[in-house]
Amino acid sequence: MKSLRTGVLLVSPLLLVLAAAFVVPLLLLVPTSFQEYRPGAGIATDSWTFANYARIFTDEFYREVVLRTIGLGTAVTASCLVLGYPVAYLIVRGDPRWRLPLTLLVIFPLMLNLVVRSFGWIVLLTNRGVVNNLLIDLGLIERPLRLMFNMTGLMIGLTHIYLPFMVLMLVAALQNVPRDVEAAASTLGSSRFHVFRAVTLPLTAPGIIAGSILVFVLTISALVTPRMLGGPTYQVMATLIYDEYMQLLDWPSGSALSFALAISTIFIIWLSSRMTRRWAGLA
Amino acid sequence: MIEQRPGLVVSSVAMLVILFLQIPVIVVMLASFSETSYLTIPPQGWTLKWFAAVVTDRTYIDAIRNSLILAVGSTAISLVLGVAASYAIFRRMLPGSEALTSLLMAPLIIPSVVIGVALLQYFTLVGMRGSFLVLLIAHVVITVPYIVRSALASLSGIDLAVEEAARVLGANGFTTFRLITLPLIKPGLVAGALFAFVTSMENVPVTIFLAGPRDTTLPILIFTSVEMGVNPSVAAVSTLLIIATAIVLLVAERWTGFHRFV
Numbered sequence: 001m002k003s004l005r006t007g008v009l010l011v012s013p014l015l016l017v018l019a020a021a022f023v024v025p026l027l028l029l030v031p032t033s034f035q036e037y038r039p040g041a042g043i044a045t046d047s048w049t050f051a052n053y054a055r056i057f058t059d060e061f062y063r064e065v066v067l068r069t070i071g072l073g074t075a076v077t078a079s080c081l082v083l084g085y086p087v088a089y090l091i092v093r094g095d096p097r098w099r100l101p102l103t104l105l106v107i108f109p110l111m112l113n114l115v116v117r118s119f120g121w122i123v124l125l126t127n128r129g130v131v132n133n134l135l136i137d138l139g140l141i142e143r144p145l146r147l148m149f150n151m152t153g154l155m156i157g158l159t160h161i162y163l164p165f166m167v168l169m170l171v172a173a174l175q176n177v178p179r180d181v182e183a184a185a186s187t188l189g190s191s192r193f194h195v196f197r198a199v200t201l202p203l204t205a206p207g208i209i210a211g212s213i214l215v216f217v218l219t220i221s222a223l224v225t226p227r228m229l230g231g232p233t234y235q236v237m238a239t240l241i242y243d244e245y246m247q248l249l250d251w252p253s254g255s256a257l258s259f260a261l262a263i264s265t266i267f268i269i270w271l272s273s274r275m276t277r278r279w280a281g282l283a
Numbered sequence: 284m285i286e287q288r289p290g291l292v293v294s295s296v297a298m299l300v301i302l303f304l305q306i307p308v309i310v311v312m313l314a315s316f317s318e319t320s321y322l323t324i325p326p327q328g329w330t331l332k333w334f335a336a337v338v339t340d341r342t343y344i345d346a347i348r349n350s351l352i353l354a355v356g357s358t359a360i361s362l363v364l365g366v367a368a369s370y371a372i373f374r375r376m377l378p379g380s381e382a383l384t385s386l387l388m389a390p391l392i393i394p395s396v397v398i399g400v401a402l403l404q405y406f407t408l409v410g411m412r413g414s415f416l417v418l419l420i421a422h423v424v425i426t427v428p429y430i431v432r433s434a435l436a437s438l439s440g441i442d443l444a445v446e447e448a449a450r451v452l453g454a455n456g457f458t459t460f461r462l463i464t465l466p467l468i469k470p471g472l473v474a475g476a477l478f479a480f481v482t483s484m485e486n487v488p489v490t491i492f493l494a495g496p497r498d499t500t501l502p503i504l505i506f507t508s509v510e511m512g513v514n515p516s517v518a519a520v521s522t523l524l525i526i527a528t529a530i531v532l533l534v535a536e537r538w539t540g541f542h543r544f545v
Contacts, residue, residue, distance in 0.1 A: 006456065007376025011383065014364040014427065021420045022390060022398070025405035029397075032404060083300045090289050090297035102301065103542045104532065109304045112528045113485040115502040116521040119509060120307025123314055123324065123518070130310055130324045163304060192290070221394030223488045224502075228509055238396045238488070245400050245492065255404070258397040269392055 026262075033255040043251060052256035062240075066260075069237045072151070073220040076158045080166040080215045081208065083159070088170035103171075110164035118228040121157045122148065125229070153229040154236070158219050165218070166211040173207020174200075206276055213272040217265045237261050308525055315518035333519035342504065343520055350500040353490075354483040357422035358430075358476050364423070365430030366472065370460065373438040384435070391428040395488035398425065403492040413495035421489050426479035433475025433544065437468035474544030477535055481528075 033052055036044040056062050091102050109117060124130045125147040132144040147153055177200055185195045223238040230239065237257060244254030289297070316329050337343045368387060372380045390398060402421050406412045441464065449459040487502050494503060501520070508517055535541040 003374070003376045007371040007374075010367040010371035011377060014368040014387065017364065017420065017423060018386065018390075018427075021402065021405075022424045023386075025401035026393070026397075028405055028408070029401050083303075086289075086293050086297040087300050090294055093289050094294065094297075100536075100542065104536060105301050106304065107542060108529065108532055109308065111481055111532055112308065113502055113505075113521075113524050115485065115487060115505045115509075116311060116524050117307050119505060119517065119521055120311045122509065123310050124307060133324070160304065160307065163300070221396060223396045224506065228506065232510075238394065241396050241400060242491075245403060251400075251404060254400055258394075258400055262393050262397045265394055266392060 029255040029258060032251055033259055035252045037250045037252045039250075042249075052252045053260070055253065056257065056260055062257075065235050065237060065240050068151075068235075069220050072154055072158065072226075072236060073216045075151075075155055076162060076219045077212045077216045079155065079159045080163050081212060084163055084166035084170055084211070087167045088174055091167070091171050092174040106164050106167050109160070110168075114161065114224050115228070117161060118157055118225045121153070121160065121225075121229055125153050125156065148229055149231045149234050154226055154234070157225045157229045158222060161222075161225055162215045162218050166215050169207050169211030169214065170204065173204040173210075176207075177203045209272060209276060213268060217268055221261060221265060311518050311521045312525060315515055315522040317515055319515070333515040334523070336516045337520045337523065340516070342499075343501075343516075345497075346499050346501045346504040349498055350484055350502070353418060353422050353500060354480045356419050357426050357483045358479045360419070360423050361427040361430045361479050362472070362476055365427045366434050369431050369434035369438060370464070373435060384431070387431045388428045390424050395425065395486070399489040399492040402489065406493065412493070413498075415495070415498050418490065418493050418498055421493055422483045422486065425486060425489055426483050429478040429482060430472070430475045433471045433478070434468065437471030438464075440471075441467045470539040471544060473535070473539045474541055477531070477541070 032043070034048045034050070036047055036049050036051070038044055056066060087102075087106065091099055091106070094102075122129070126132070127144040127146075127148075129147070131147060132141075135141045135145070147156075181203070182195050182199050185199045186192075190198065220236075221238055222236070223242060226234075226236045227239050227242070230236065232239075232243070235243070238261070241254050241257050241261070244250045244257065248254075310324055313324055315333055316331070317324075317327055319327050365387070368383075371377055372383055377383065398421075402417075403412070406414075406417050411417050445467070446459055446463055449463045454462065485502050486500075487506055490500055491503055491506070494500065501524070505517055505521065532541070
């Protein structure tokens, strides 16, 4: 069969690259995560242990980092949803002339370098930063507020970074809501708010779920912004993995954490795609 | 009037949120013009000396060069390999096309930091750590999903009858692809390539584990210099990136109607 041969020829270069530089490296993390790290001596390859995985749940520090990461993911997702919905609504339902400029203003921060965006938030949020100086000048506070190296800083920075994804998902969902359904509801006497709550919101639910899953997954695996705004002490899972590998050289613990993170994200994505499929089946 | 328009409250909230999205950008740009050697907003005095410091500093120049080589190289390689694979999947030349697509998209789903540590350990074992080639291959892995996604989406939008017409008139497979299919999917591919380029340009989580001391990229340089305390030249190089990004986005928009592909 000629087309099969052509197909193999077309696919195999990329498959080889992915096998050699993606699949095999990930699989090699599995044995590492079951090995023992002896400080000073290195990684013991002769024994196998579950300790690296057990530690994620039993060690207080690890547990705190995991819970913080999940809490951060939930909070950032919620604030992206609340802030993103009005923006998407204005883009889709507002004056059509404003549509393109507004869309570009949403895409622009998305295209802009992540490090630069986080750096911008450092300038804004440090003790002698723009926000604190402004608040002091206005006489609202006397002493700088602590806006970085804590939950506040990470929440603001990560919300800023993942908000455009949410807006774009919601724009796509809102575009699919047929206008005449809303019109029908209002002719039948519904108030504006009731139309929104009873018609628009449920019809955009698939977009809300897709956007939320995306933002949640991106937040729990983010490294750059948490590191820059949380510093080396306020850790999340990704920054902890970074430190295990680069500073502590404890690769077994790092790879166990990596697997915990990767499996969580894959599970969440799998669950959401199942949910949306059922949703589509019901509609 | 039955049609629903956003009210004043919703519009104002939305505009404030859009302003919020631009604030760090504005702040970084302002900070880069200040005469002080620390970051101040509003800037005290106006100067271009930090920009001069950037364009004369070898570390910045080398980092910018490395970033560009990596981004252009990995995008080009991803385009060739990704479009070829997508075309085979689209024309159903192979069994298991759904599983294949999932594999090609998988680097998007696995957290970047996990890909980073996996490659660090692997290339250390193989003894290739610190080579520029390794960095290039890693960037191909993380950029290829964007190409595959845009290629598959664009291919599904074309009319197969046009390809068949070309075949009937005597064109072989490659000629048909080059003269008919490729021009039809070009706008989508340009958008995908742009995403790939940006992804490579800004990557930290994979690059930081693999870059040798001489292969520092621009985002790694900014990332590490922030940990050591910032000065306005970081703001200046960031401003240059902001301007470059804005230009690229506007050109891409005029050229392909970029926002439709996001």
